[in-house]
Amino acid sequence: MKRTHTDDIAILDLALRWAPYGGVPSSEIWVAFGVSPERFYSTLAHILGTLAARGLSPEQRQSLEHLVLRHFRSPAVGRRLAQRTMR
Secondary structure, three states: OOOOHHHHHHHHHHHHHHHHHOOOOHHHHHHHHOOOHHHHHHHHHHHOOOHHHOOOOHHHHHHHHHHHHHHHHOHHHHHHHHHHHHO
């Protein structure tokens, strides 16, 4: 699926809405975008380096960066990634 600027803004909006609660629940990610949490947070990390994120305040950017880091430092995510690479 090719993302558009509108998609990027929607991803940022959803992540910002859920940031105070520790991140977007996987069920919300699936309903909104039809992707796994890993794909969502990977995409979010990419978006933070694009023009779509230029309107974020420094606090918002930092909050989203922490969400991405927290997600990929999760032991469960680490185990899933390790299992994929061992196949």
